[in-house]
Amino acid sequence: MKEEKRILIIPSWYPPDGGYFFKEHSEALQKKGWRVDVLVNRLVGIRLLMQAGRSALRPYRVRDENGLRVIRSFYMKMPGNEKYNILGWARQCARIYRRYEKQFGRPDLILAHSVTWAGYASYLLRQRYGIPYVIVEHRSFFVWSSEEARQMVESYHVPLFKLAYDNCEKLILVSDSLRKGIESLVPSTMERSMVIPNMIREDLFLPPEEARNSDPFVFLWAGRLEHVKGVDLLLEAVKSLSDKTDVVFSVRLAGKGSLRAELEQQAVALGVNDLVSFLGRLSREEMLKEMQEANCKVLPSRYEAFGVVLIEAMATGLPLIATRSGGPDSIVTKENGLLIERENADELAGAMQEMMANINAYSAQKIRAQCLKRYGDSSVMEQYNQLFLQLLAE
Numbered sequence: 001m002k003e004e005k006r007i008l009i010i011p012s013w014y015p016p017d018g019g020y021f022f023k024e025h026s027e028a029l030q031k032k033g034w035r036v037d038v039l040v041n042r043l044v045g046i047r048l049l050m051q052a053g054r055s056a057l058r059p060y061r062v063r064d065e066n067g068l069r070v071i072r073s074f075y076m077k078m079p080g081n082e083k084y085n086i087l088g089w090a091r092q093c094a095r096i097y098r099r100y101e102k103q104f105g106r107p108d109l110i111l112a113h114s115v116t117w118a119g120y121a122s123y124l125l126r127q128r129y130g131i132p133y134v135i136v137e138h139r140s141f142f143v144w145s146s147e148e149a150r151q152m153v154e155s156y157h158v159p160l161f162k163l164a165y166d167n168c169e170k171l172i173l174v175s176d177s178l179r180k181g182i183e184s185l186v187p188s189t190m191e192r193s194m195v196i197p198n199m200i201r202e203d204l205f206l207p208p209e210e211a212r213n214s215d216p217f218v219f220l221w222a223g224r225l226e227h228v229k230g231v232d233l234l235l236e237a238v239k240s241l242s243d244k245t246d247v248v249f250s251v252r253l254a255g256k257g258s259l260r261a262e263l264e265q266q267a268v269a270l271g272v273n274d275l276v277s278f279l280g281r282l283s284r285e286e287m288l289k290e291m292q293e294a295n296c297k298v299l300p301s302r303y304e305a306f307g308v309v310l311i312e313a314m315a316t317g318l319p320l321i322a323t324r325s326g327g328p329d330s331i332v333t334k335e336n337g338l339l340i341e342r343e344n345a346d347e348l349a350g351a352m353q354e355m356m357a358n359i360n361a362y363s364a365q366k367i368r369a370q371c372l373k374r375y376g377d378s379s380v381m382e383q384y385n386q387l388f389l390q391l392l393a394e
Contacts, residue, residue: 005392006035008100008107008131010093010122012114014040020284021308022113024201026068028377029111032385037107038065039100041093041121042074043085060099071100083156086117093121094128107131108392109169114138116157119164126167132391135164136172136196137182140228140305143326144181145342148228149303158185165189169391174198174306177326196387198306199380202372204284205315207364208292216248217356220294220318222287222309223301225257230300230323232259232266236345237300239270241352249275249356251298254290256281291316296337296355300348301325314371317364321351336367 007029011022023038030036063070075092077085110125110133112118122133141152165171165186171193173179183190223229231253238251253263253276260278267273282290291297297313299322306327310320320337322328332339338351373379 006037006105006107007109007111007388008097009036009038009111009113010118011038011040012112012116012118014038014042017042019113021198023065023068024204024377025113025199027066028199028201028381029384030067032381034385034388037069037071037100037104039093039096040070040072041089041096042072043077043089044074045077045079060096062103069104071096082154086120086160090117090121090124093118094124097125097129101129109134109388111136112164112168115161115164117160119168120160123164123167132169133167134170134172134387134391135168136174137178138174138198138305139178140301140303140326142178142181143303143305144184145177145303145326149181153185162186162188168192170194170387172196172387175327175330177329178305194387196383197375197380198308198311199377200308200311200315200371200375202315202376202378205288205291205312207315207317207368212293212295212364214295214356214359216250217296217359218294219249219251219296219298219321219352220254220290220313221251221298221300222254222282222290223299224255225253225259225263227259228302229257230302230342231263233300233343233345233348234298235263235266235270235272235276237348237352238267238272238275240346240349242272242275244349245353245356247356249352250277251275252277252279252290252294254279254282254287287312288316291318294318295359296321296352298348298352299323299328300342301328302342304328307331311371311375314367314375317368319355319359319362319367321348321355323348333370336362336370 009026011019013019026036061072073096075089110122112122112135119135125131141149173195176195267276291313297318297320304325304327310331320332322332323342325342340347340351
């Protein structure tokens with residue numbers, strides 16, 4: 001492959017504001033031989049601007065971040081006006097791009113992570129500069145499995161979705177579960193869609209060196225402490241399970257979110273606060289350690305586009321409990337765990353009890369092997385590599 005073939009990645013969010021998967025995805029793509037640049041337009045409010053200081057949020061700076069050339073800027077949002085912020089953020093991306101192209105030249109292809117709103121910004125760049133782009137869709141509300149998910153789409157979002165989707169070269173869905181919601185909003189884009197699953201770092205998420213100890217039995221949850229993730233149901237299941245088993249177990253919750261105080265109060269009200277630990281946001285290394293010391297990964301989401309935390313856990317050999325909420329439907333099998341209905345704390349408690357009783361029926365080695373075959377970075381990145389070569393050849 002010629003060295004000058006270059007992909008510009010525009011993520012809708014990126015570290016330090018989440019999006020660590022986008023960073024690892026970009027690094028894995030570069031290992032396939034592409035020159036990868038990342039344009040990060042950080043959305044900030046007044047409070048974050050004051051905390052970070054203007055010098056830390058310069059309007060344009062270029063840095064080498066683990067081998068990636070990362071162009072960073074920021075856009076200060078206006079409180080209470082989402083539509084204005086969407087359009088302003090996308091236009092700001094176009095201004096940053098203009099400076100980037102003058103400095104480094106034109107990329108061959110743009111990869112936008114999610115239509116909201118990197119996909120829309122990429123549409124603007126295509127209109128102004130004629131650069132083809134691909135959208136990788138991650139947004140869980142497109143699963144469309146609940147009224148709550150539908151309500152996350154405002155009427156003024158749909159024309160922006162249509163512009164972005166109808167003008168992309170390819171729409172990559174991280175799971176087939178996203179198809180229903182997108183098709184109902186922008187049916188014309190389905191003819192250019194395909195599914196490539198999310199990936200995991202094969203060299204990072206490793207099984208423990210020694211066999212796991214299941215006394216006490218540790219359930220691990222990770223994600224955002226928000227309603228969509230179903231942690232309230234998990235706490236109810238913990239209460240139900242503790243009432244009917246003498247087996248010693250604990251639940252560890254890794255992540256932060258707006259509902260933490262409310263969920264801590266719920267744990268106290270249910271009398272299970274001694275069984276549940278709120279760990280806060282963890283680093284990748286700390287998260288790996290939690291997975292290596294746990295016995296089961298549990299994800300009781302109300303809807304989920306994919307469930308990266310599930311495949312990360314599988315890579316360490318952990319069995320799974322997850323709800324039929326979209327993405328997990330194609331990840332969880334009888335060989336690697338239990339799939340249950342959404343919004344059912346009693347069924348969740350039953351699955352947790354079954355997992356404790358039958359943990360030896362799951363092979364950590366087989367779970368990891370299954371995971372790497374389907375979701376390992378070498379396998380997934382080759383699918384991207386072949387797609388990009390095809391698009392550029394055309």
